[in-house]
Amino acid sequence: MKAARITADGLYRAALGGAAALVFVVVALIVFEAARGSGLSIRTFGLGFLTSTAWDPVSEKFGALPYIYGTVVSSALALLLAVPLGIGSAVYLAEIAPRRVGAIVSFVIELLAAIPSIVYGVWGFFVLAPWLRTAIEPWLIAHVGFVPLFRGYPFGIGMLNAAIVLSIMVVPTIVSISREVLLSTPRSLREAALALGATPAEAIGVALDAARPGILGAVILALGRALGETMAVTMVIGNTNRISASLLDPAATMASIIANEFTEATTPLYISSLIEIALVLFAITIVVNGAARVLVYWATGGRRSAAALA
Amino acid sequence: MGTLTEPMAGDAERRGHAFTQTAETPGQAADPPGPGLDSKPVIEARDVCLSYGAHQVLHSISLAIAERRIAAIIGPSGCGKSTLLRCFNRMNDLYPPVRYSGSVMFEGTDILRSGIDLVELRRRVGMVFQRANPFPMSIYQNVAYGLRLLGVRSKRELEEAVEGALKHAALWNEVKDRLNRPALGLSGGQQQRLCIARALAVNPEVLLLDEPASALDPTATAKIEELILEIRSSISIVIVTHNMQQAARISDRTAFLMLGKLVEEGPTRDIFTHPRERLTEDYITGRFG
Ligand SMILES: Nc1ncnc2c1ncn2[C@@H]1O[C@H](COP(=O)(O)OP(=O)(O)OP(=O)(O)O)[C@@H](O)[C@H]1O
Ligand SMILES: [Mg+2]
Numbered sequence: 001m002k003a004a005r006i007t008a009d010g011l012y013r014a015a016l017g018g019a020a021a022l023v024f025v026v027v028a029l030i031v032f033e034a035a036r037g038s039g040l041s042i043r044t045f046g047l048g049f050l051t052s053t054a055w056d057p058v059s060e061k062f063g064a065l066p067y068i069y070g071t072v073v074s075s076a077l078a079l080l081l082a083v084p085l086g087i088g089s090a091v092y093l094a095e096i097a098p099r100r101v102g103a104i105v106s107f108v109i110e111l112l113a114a115i116p117s118i119v120y121g122v123w124g125f126f127v128l129a130p131w132l133r134t135a136i137e138p139w140l141i142a143h144v145g146f147v148p149l150f151r152g153y154p155f156g157i158g159m160l161n162a163a164i165v166l167s168i169m170v171v172p173t174i175v176s177i178s179r180e181v182l183l184s185t186p187r188s189l190r191e192a193a194l195a196l197g198a199t200p201a202e203a204i205g206v207a208l209d210a211a212r213p214g215i216l217g218a219v220i221l222a223l224g225r226a227l228g229e230t231m232a233v234t235m236v237i238g239n240t241n242r243i244s245a246s247l248l249d250p251a252a253t254m255a256s257i258i259a260n261e262f263t264e265a266t267t268p269l270y271i272s273s274l275i276e277i278a279l280v281l282f283a284i285t286i287v288v289n290g291a292a293r294v295l296v297y298w299a300t301g302g303r304r305s306a307a308a309l310a
Numbered sequence: 311m312g313t314l315t316e317p318m319a320g321d322a323e324r325r326g327h328a329f330t331q332t333a334e335t336p337g338q339a340a341d342p343p344g345p346g347l348d349s350k351p352v353i354e355a356r357d358v359c360l361s362y363g364a365h366q367v368l369h370s371i372s373l374a375i376a377e378r379r380i381a382a383i384i385g386p387s388g389c390g391k392s393t394l395l396r397c398f399n400r401m402n403d404l405y406p407p408v409r410y411s412g413s414v415m416f417e418g419t420d421i422l423r424s425g426i427d428l429v430e431l432r433r434r435v436g437m438v439f440q441r442a443n444p445f446p447m448s449i450y451q452n453v454a455y456g457l458r459l460l461g462v463r464s465k466r467e468l469e470e471a472v473e474g475a476l477k478h479a480a481l482w483n484e485v486k487d488r489l490n491r492p493a494l495g496l497s498g499g500q501q502q503r504l505c506i507a508r509a510l511a512v513n514p515e516v517l518l519l520d521e522p523a524s525a526l527d528p529t530a531t532a533k534i535e536e537l538i539l540e541i542r543s544s545i546s547i548v549i550v551t552h553n554m555q556q557a558a559r560i561s562d563r564t565a566f567l568m569l570g571k572l573v574e575e576g577p578t579r580d581i582f583t584h585p586r587e588r589l590t591e592d593y594i595t596g597r598f599g
Contacts (some may be wrong), residue, residue, distance in 0.1 A: 188443035192505070195401060196456040196512060197433030206455075210446045 031282070038276030039158035040269055053258075055241040057265075062273035071253040071281070074159055074233065079164035083219055085167070086174025088210075090181060090215075093175070094182035095204050106179055121235035129156035129236060132164075134160040137248050154245040155238065160247040162237040170222035177221065182207055182213030187210070188255060190241040213298055213309055220292035228285050229254035256279040271275035321419045345375040347563070352516060352546045353435075357412035358422070360393060362405060367393050375516070380538065380547045382561035382578065386552060386593070390570040391550040394441075395518050398548065399435040400428055416516075433460070434513035440521040442501035444493035444508070449485050451502055452493045456512035471511055474591055479507035480537040497498065499530025503537065510541065517541070518547040523556065535560050554594055558582050566590045 041049060045062065052063020088111070093102040133156030140150040185207045195205040208215070238250020239260055252260075254277050264270045316515040352372035360368040375381050375398075383391045396402045397414055400421060413420040421431055433456070435436055444452050453472040454462075472489070475480040479532045481503040485496070492595055493504055504524055509517060519538070538547060551557050557564050558578060565575040566589075574587045585591045 085323075141386060186443065188439060188441065190402065190441065191401065192443045192445065193455070194404065194458065195399060195432055195437040195439075196508065197429050199429055202459060206445055308493055 010076050031279075034275055034279040034282060038272055038279050039274040043075050043097040044269060045273075049273070050280070053241065053243060055117035057267070057270050060267060060269050062270070064273075064277050066243050066278065067252055067254040067257045067277060069243050070159070070237065071227055071255070071284075074166060074237065074253055076250070077159070077163035077222055077247070078170060078226045079219065081163065081221055082171045082174055082222060083165035085170045086218075086222070087178055087183060088216060089171075089175045089206060090178035090182060091208065094179045095207065100123060102179070106176055109172045109175050112168075113176070117169065117229060118235075120165050120169050121232035123235035124232060125157070129161055132161055134155045134264045140248070144308040148245040150246050152244070152248045154248060157238045158247070158249050159234050159237065159251045162233045162253070163247070165232050165236055166226045167310070169229060169232065170226050173222045174215075176216035178211070178215045181211040181218070181279060184214075185210045192272055212250075212296055217292050218296040220288055220295060224288045224292060227288060228255060228281065230259050234259045254278075333445065344598055347374060347379075349376045349379055351375060351414070352377040353548075354415045355394070355397065355412065356415065358394070358397055359411045360390075360397065360402065361423075363407050367570050368397070371567075371570075372412075372566055372571045373572060375546060375548055376563065378543060379562040380542055380549060380560055380566045381489050382557035383548065383550045383567060384557050385573075386553075386568035387552070391565045391567055392430055392520050394479075394567065395437075395548060395550050397422070397517055398516065399432050399437050400518035401432075401437065403428070415541050433512055434514055435518060436512065436517045437518040438502070438505050438509055438520065438522050442495070442505050442506050443496060444501050446492065446494055448490045449493045449496070449504060450489040453505060453508050453511050456508060459513060465532060472507075475507040477505075477512035478510050478537075478541055479503045480533060480540065481507055487554070497530070499533060501528050502526060502534060506537065506570055508533075510545075516546045516548065519547065520548050521552060524552055531556070554582075554596075566593060568593070 008096070019116055042063065045052065049062065049064055050068065052061070053065045054061040054063045055066070056062075093106050097105065133154045136155065137154030137160070141154060142221055144150045189210055190203045190205050193206040194200070196205070232252055234256040237251045237252060239256060240250045241252060241257075242249070244251065256280055258274050258281075262271075262274055266273055352563075355371050355373045358368055358371045359366065371394060371565075373394075376509040376536055381504045383394060385391050393402060397410070399418070402408045402410075412422065414422050416431070416435065419426065445455060447455075453475050454468050457468055457471055462471070463527075473482060473486075476485060481500060483550045484500060485504075493501065496504060506519075506522070523534045524535065535556065538549065540548070549557075549561065561578045563576065564578045564581040566573045566581065566585075567585075568589060574581065574585060576586075581590060582594055585594065
């Protein structure tokens with residue numbers, strides 16, 4: 001009886017341990033394969049791969065800079081749009097809206113996160129792009145065209161379109177996590193602030209301050225999603241290897257170049273270069289997600305001890 | 311701002327008579343009037359009734375709080391002590407649907423009236439809660455918070471005020487070398503004294519303490535009591551406590567509340583040695599509670 005239980009227990013542990021180990025093995029294999037696949041490119045171009053803007057399959061000269069640039073700028077821009085909107089909505093839903101409204105609206109917002117990214121791509125291409133081309137971009141060029149960021153020609157697709165689509169895609173992440181974090185900050189903080197003569201807005205400021213590490217974690221998770229988003233971006237960014245200061249111009253990201261050219265890549269060096277881009281992207285997202293984990297862990301740990309001590 | 315700082319002409323006069331009325335609330339009319347306050351009242355509740363929705367919690371409470379004295383509110387759990395205390399800074403407004411009737415006079419203004427400036431009121435009537443609730447910031451930032459709300463920007467002014475408040479709260483010596491460390495790293499008793507310092511920093515005229523030591527050990531409690539006695543000379547204090555010895559040790563006057571009614575109020579010594587009401591006697595001798 002006792003022995004049987006021990007064996008069952010042991011089997012159970014072994015199965016779980018095996019499943020966990022399998023995940024590690026898969027990740028390790030992915031890294032290994034990516035590293036092996038990009039070996040040719042790494043040997044051929046060295047570190048210059050990261051700083052070169054060449055992309056010429058005919059003469060076999062490849063450089064990742066335009067794509068790294070495109071990924072970083074489109075993601076940063078997306079966050080610039082999504083963070084104020086997301087945190088603003090989270091504050092409203094957690095602090096101001098009646099409980100029921102907050103719960104219902106955040107449920108709907110979380111549904112947004114489940115929409116396949118190609119749907120966002122289609123929307124960006126067929127709805128947002130014409131609108132940008134005919135209304136927004138001409139206006140920007142006419143009124144703030146003296147800033148290099150808004151110079152050029154209204155294509156409709158390009159960096160701006162990609163950033164807007166990305167921002168809409170990551171807003172739900174920011175809203176739902178920030179709202180959770182805000183809701184979990186102790187009510188006593190708000191009471192303490194109000195009792196000191198804070199206005200309701202100032203009391204919310206205290207809660208936001210307490211929720212800051214968690215909100216930061218939400219933003220970094222959103223950044224991780226933006227960095228890796230492929231389908232929607234590929235459809236609306238225009239896909240060019242030119243680096244342009246103007247947000248109205250087409251660009252490309254690491255994910256979009258891979259998606260676009262992988263089937264066309266015929267020579268070993270071409271394929272290897274694309275795999276190296278994947279490796280760089282993988283490294284960047286791993287670092288970003290790791291940072292998010294640490295931050296969220298720190299935030300919840302800090303909150304738990306705060307609640308325990310308060 | 312204006313509502314509190316400019317008492318209306320008639321108010322001061324009315325306040326003069328108010329205390330005599332207070333001593334003769336309907337329920338106690340038959341009793342000999344309690345001895346008068348030995349300083350002028352700073353807060354006067356008159357016939358205060360309060361309900362949360364349909365649940366009436368306070369029943370026609372009339373009570374005067376003497377200036378620069380310590381008033382204790384005692385009574386069994388759930389009798390409405392905290393609720394009464396929160397009438398004095400309108401914190402009950404945070405728990406809608408709350409309805410008041412009657413009035414609470416503070417500096418000639420009825421603070422239960424709608425439209426009074428709650429921000430100003432709460433600056434002048436500070437509050438410390440049962441469980442220490444420091445902000446998750448540094449010790450210094452905690453104490454400076456209220457001053458920053460008031461628009462104090464000068465670094466020197468802030469530093470002086472923070473030091474003053476921490477000294478007042480008998481915490482300065484323990485934290486002066488780690489003002490920039492997180493407040494949540496302090497012990498429970500230190501956190502509570504920090505909350506008192508934070509409340510004192512904005513120079514309130516009245517300090518409301520809701521069972522400030524109920525989560526603390528005897529040593530930490532003794533420190534809090536000491537500090538309360540210390541600040542008594544500069545500020546009016548209302549303290550809610552479960553602990554009868556504590557009320558007896560530190561307060562000048564004691565009010566005994568039961569089931570939302572004020573049973574008896576008077577000088578602490580009288581309440582504890584020869585209460586007028588049978589209920590009070592039963593409660594302080596521990597026959598129930
Ligand atoms: N926010 C609220 N909403 C509804 N009812 C409340 C609320 N706060 C308190 N009450 C009720 O009002 C009554 C008095 O509560 P109160 O907290 O004032 O009691 P108390 O004397 O401070 O008790 P304790 O000694 O346990 O702190 C209780 O019956 C309680 O259930
Ligand atoms: Mg209470």
